[in-house]
Amino acid sequence: MKVSISWIRDINSRYQSSADPMPGGIDELVERIGSQLGAVDELIDLGKKYKGIVVAKIISCEKHPNADKLSICLIDDGGVVKGVSRNKQGLVQVVCGASNVRAALLVAWIPPGVVVPSTFDNDPLVLERREIRGIASNGMLASPKELGLGDNQEGILIIDEQLKPGSLFAGALGLDDYIIDIENKMFTHRPDLFGMLGIARELAGIQGHVFRSPAWYRHNTKLPNSNSRDTHPLRIDNQISKLVPRFMAAVLKDVKIKPSPNWLATRLAAVGVKPINNIVDLTNYFMLETGQPLHAYDYDKLKALNPKSKHVSLGIRMSKHGESLSLIGKKEIALQKGGIVITAGNIAVGLGGVMGGSSTEVDNNTKNVVLECATFDMNTTRKTAMSYGLYTDAATRFTKGQSPLQNTAVLAKVVEEAGRQAGGRLSGKIHDDNHLSPSVVKSGSLHSPVKVAPDFINSRLGLQLLGSQIEKLLLNVEFKIIKDGNGLVVTAPFWRTDIEIPEDIVEEVGRLYGYDHLPLVLPQRDTTPAVKNQKIMFKYRLRNLLASAGGNEVLTYSFVKEALLKGAYQDPKDAYHVRNALSPDLQYYRPSLVPSLLEKVHLNIKSGFDRFLLFELGVCHVKAVIDSEGLPTQLNRLSVVTSSGQKDLSAPYYHARQMVEYLAERLNINKIEFRPLTPGLKLSKQWEITAAAYEPYRFAAVVAEDAIVGLVGEPCISLRQLLKLPTATAMLELDIDILHQKSSTSSYKPLNKYPETSQDICLRTDIDMSFEKINKVVSDETSKLGSKYAYQWGLKPLDIFHKKGDSLHKQITWRVSLVHNDRTLTTGETNKFIDELAKEVHVKIGATKV
């Protein structure tokens, strides 16, 4: 919202509304706005743009001897501009190409050395003294366009105000102004602050000044009477009164369309609105002043659309699919359902609340106009503006929900001003299609009065304001207050849409008082320690364990592309699809973490990292896996990828498996198994989709006490190709919550008093027998023998060997360590133990001791 300080000052002085808005200067005001109204995006010193431009009087004007369209002017600048060549009378010579130039006019002169305002923001053009067709010219006499005051460049700007030559142009036309741009977001619930009047009120309020709205705005119920006959009949047919609760319109006849007076044009231009003509400018002016958008139609163009009808009928209805509309500026749009259109007969002539149509716009030949002052539903306006990408000034205001209680005042004022500026007279009465509830109309406020006690306000702000202080703050911005015992019954003025509950009054008082004056006191609390989130603590632990093992933590996006899912043989149908994804790369919620990590391997190999371990703690989601809230379960996963650019002798699987064993050991998960994923092992949905990314026969399920903790293995060939993975790449993905459940604190066994003896045992078995199967038998038998002899025992696999030439067998070696609680074991005892063990294993699975 661009705020013009000149405009605010003008309101305050013209209507005796309030005191000067910036008694302490502009910087202080900007700071105060920041702390009590909203963030200031920009402060523009408009005066800089017009620096050096003066008002000059044309004393003589003669034809240029060498050019038909040029004139040579001698101008009087009161002698104020220094360093410019003058004739004996002190006049300055300027060559001018405008057709409307003539002697005796007051004009804006841009002297040499001064910047042309229209070029101020981009690539400033500084004028110089130069010869034009052989005649010296000092600067230029400026057109409205060159002054940045609209599109008109056909002639120079003629100053009709009574001014002395040599006056500063900016000051004379109110352009020595500050424009403060306040962030719109702040005003989402404050439609009244999209008008200078609302801002003027607020600036008074936050500085503790009283503000009184102008009488024409405050006493807003009187409609002007028409003295003339209704020669231009109008009917309103509102079919959607829920969305358009109020539609007012007036017909003005015999208007004379012309450019607006300078004061009006400059005021609009100062806040970035282009002057068009006197009628359109007036509608814009009052929109900017009150926040209430207006629209002007050409009555005769409306009539021409339905020549047979005696009157013009403005309809208000929902748009239909297949309709088209040419907007102002000649942009054609194909209408969709769901927007509000204004129609003449049944032809769409405007997009309600957003923009008017070109077929009925007011132009230089317009004689009679219809002025519309309506209230459009904020949500519908928002949807319409969004679907056509039309973020107009009107839409910006209607989407904040303008109060329908100011329409009369605004329309009556525009009618009055239009009479003055364009000579129009009201035809018949002002139409008011009004669907407001009787109670709202009667009370003159949109919401019921709010009862609030000063204690309530103080307790929420941490203040100790007196009731009288609170009253003063609210009365300053025109609330009505009735005292009721200890409480205050507060009625919001008709332009406020946001005051419904006591907390809204708290905000109002807090802001007007100034939040920067709140005492900063910490809340009182007892000494109970805050509950520790064990899940988060467990993640810290995992993170530290992985970093201790050389890991690098990465974060990857929660969204993946379809190609990655397909590369991992994951069915996209099992992943949540984002319908408005930013790019195809981010179309699906990932159903497992591993592929996202694998995606980060190649780039690091390419940058020369030789061997690394990436890990991520993240969440993934799988369709049909639903939590107790009925929402997709947040699958908390730890994923690790190891990779190396060098070829390794070992299958990469064992790198990843080793990480699982390391984690299990550090987390004191006692029994961990690696089960090959044979068809017998049925997986749940979430593990099935995770497993798809693994190379068959080269991955395993990590199982603890019969629960699947996760998967470990190597990437499938299609991922290896898609992501250019080196051969030495392996990965794992574990469920953090299950890992957490299975983990325990360290356990301790007293140290042995007697030394441990150990001996290796090497068994030859069938090559196809899995290590696990053999190991289990060896372990079980060791345990039995251990019990039998009362030895404590340990078993550690040392080697797996496949003798060249023997394709049927493999040899596995374990180190068996034994200890007795009461004495040192002899070699004989150890040998006996090993022999018995070998014998038992041989009986069980036919393995022979080597």
Next chain:
Amino acid sequence: MSDMGYENKQVRETAKLLHDEFQKLHDKKAILRSPRLSALYGHLKTLPAGEMRAAFGKEVNKLKADLEALVKKNNAVIIPLTPIDVTAPFDINLSPEQRPDLMTSKESSIHPLTREIEVILDIFGRMGFEAVESREIDDDYHMFGSLNFPLDHPARDDYDTFVTDEGLIAPAHTSTMQNRVLKERVNQLKKGKAIRAVIPGRVFRNEDLDARHEHTFYQLEGVYVDEGINAGHLIATLKVFLEEYYGQKLKVKTQPFYFPFTEPSFEFALSCPFCKGEGCHICSQSGWIELLGCGMIHPNVLKAGGVNPQKYTGFAWGGGIDRLVMMKYGVEDVRHFHSGNLKFLRQFS
């Protein structure tokens, strides 16, 4: 290619070198861009026109064609990996030295964002706040409805959310957890124990990527509900947190703001801790850093959480973590965070 069959000695020798090079390459296609090959073409140009040049050219072209064929062949043929015994602790026929070993922690790293969350949670933990993790997929009720956003309300404009086919939402703020945090703790509140929680989490905005904008980033939400909680408490609490975080005294200020879920709402700024408010490149010479949004929890939000707004009041805030980290370390591009680039990551031990 083993046979080579090139007449020219120079081509033959280069072919052999290229062959060795090929074996070492990950991206096999890169062989076609090898400087050795382009050197041959370079040499060709220097030869005088005539029979010799033609013969040499023919040989070089043949080498190139052979390499192309090799690349093609190598990509097409997928060598199936042989099954392994996944139940074994290590691979067959390898001595202990040949088996993989854990890496050392010498080049390990923890992501700066998760590390920072740890630091922040620690401070809030000491201040009596428990931590609750946020969700990455949620419904409209938690993201908007329970937070006093009416359907189709323009206030939703500021949240360009990602939505799934089912209408589920990728949360654009950690406030999506507020309702749950209140509901789960309303009983403790009734027993006289305040609700104090901070909620870190990953959030998403439908925003194009550039050095300063990410569609995926991290936020921390905070909630405090008890009897007699006021706006002064809010500002004081955030101030002491920031002073502890930056290890120095700070000035703070608030600007009124609008959020549907707080009333009143503020934007919160602190004096720049990097220049002591003097003005520097981090604070864009303003001396102030706008850090987070906050306010008193709207009574409708308390009500939706089962908390009686007549009896209890509370405050909430939410702020980005990525920016804190960027300012702290001078990270110039927000995209580094999710790049997985070890050059970036290994700088954070």
